[in-house]
Amino acid sequence: MFKFRSFFLIFILIFLLTACTQDSIIPKGKNDENIVVTADEKITFEIINKIKVPQEKVESIKDELLNAYEEIQNSIHTTYVPSERINVFLNEGNGVSWGLKSELQLYDIKENQYPLVHELTHSLLGYGNNFDKSRGYFTQEGFATYMADKYGENEAYTHKLMKYFIDSNKFIPISKLIDLNQDDAYFRPALTNQKEYTLQWMSYIHSASFITYLIDTYGLEEFEQLYNEEDLAKKIEEIYGKNISEIENDWLVSIKNSQTELTYEDKRKIRSFYTITSVTDQIDPEFFAKE
Ligand SMILES: [Zn+2]
Numbered sequence: 001m002f003k004f005r006s007f008f009l010i011f012i013l014i015f016l017l018t019a020c021t022q023d024s025i026i027p028k029g030k031n032d033e034n035i036v037v038t039a040d041e042k043i044t045f046e047i048i049n050k051i052k053v054p055q056e057k058v059e060s061i062k063d064e065l066l067n068a069y070e071e072i073q074n075s076i077h078t079t080y081v082p083s084e085r086i087n088v089f090l091n092e093g094n095g096v097s098w099g100l101k102s103e104l105q106l107y108d109i110k111e112n113q114y115p116l117v118h119e120l121t122h123s124l125l126g127y128g129n130n131f132d133k134s135r136g137y138f139t140q141e142g143f144a145t146y147m148a149d150k151y152g153e154n155e156a157y158t159h160k161l162m163k164y165f166i167d168s169n170k171f172i173p174i175s176k177l178i179d180l181n182q183d184d185a186y187f188r189p190a191l192t193n194q195k196e197y198t199l200q201w202m203s204y205i206h207s208a209s210f211i212t213y214l215i216d217t218y219g220l221e222e223f224e225q226l227y228n229e230e231d232l233a234k235k236i237e238e239i240y241g242k243n244i245s246e247i248e249n250d251w252l253v254s255i256k257n258s259q260t261e262l263t264y265e266d267k268r269k270i271r272s273f274y275t276i277t278s279v280t281d282q283i284d285p286e287f288f289a290k291e
Helices: 003-026 056-073 118-124 136-153 158-167 183-187 194-218 220-224 232-240 244-258 264-269 273-277
Strands: 033-039 044-047 085-090 103-106
Touching: 003 244, 033 056, 033 232, 056 085, 056 118, 056 136, 103 118, 118 136, 136 158, 136 183, 136 194, 158 194, 158 244, 183 264, 194 220, 194 232, 194 244, 194 273, 220 232, 232 244, 264 273
Parallel strands: 044 085, 085 103
Antiparallel strands: 033 044
């Protein structure tokens, strides 16, 4: 009796498994394997696997999206309402990744260097007015990099790199990075030569280090009031009770006191470190000059 019953149960189990497998093979228009919905059912991500990575990788990207979604939800809150559907493109090669309203364009997939947390932060919290440049780049890029440093896969060197810039006399004044008349040259150069790539990279690290300092020193709630705002110099003074040059000075002192120099091992781990920094002396000194 017992034997018969086990046999019967196994038979039912095999039947169910077969039924499930067959069910999932039936095409339903969109391939479910590439879709993931957040636990609160607010956002559906569809992964467009243009480079045909194995399904295993797609599954791990789905997990990364859900985890990043939770972390970003638990960070700051903005009035921006994200798109209910976000398409996540996995692209060939090492182009420039983007996080827009309803799409993430990710590169560097095979090298595991794709900036998923960074770009998703843009898509979920909003950027400018409908993803334009009307509110600059400083708080948005700084915060996206802060989130990636904290929750992304790769080791963060933001503050150590900042110390490296200060020690090499390649410090960009914050007043320039937040100036809407100058910030395109720093954050959105034409990228036609290495100097422009390097200046852009340095600008991102300056913004990330400064924003990280603000959050670690004063908290997320204060930063929430600054994110994606207009007239940052005035806002900073209102929120933090110090003007931009006072707070910039505090930050620089804190970096000098808390950070050690980049080691050879660090430089080896930071992607393209030597290529990027090989041209810093050729960048127009005007970009680093105090106003
Ligand atoms: Zn970005």
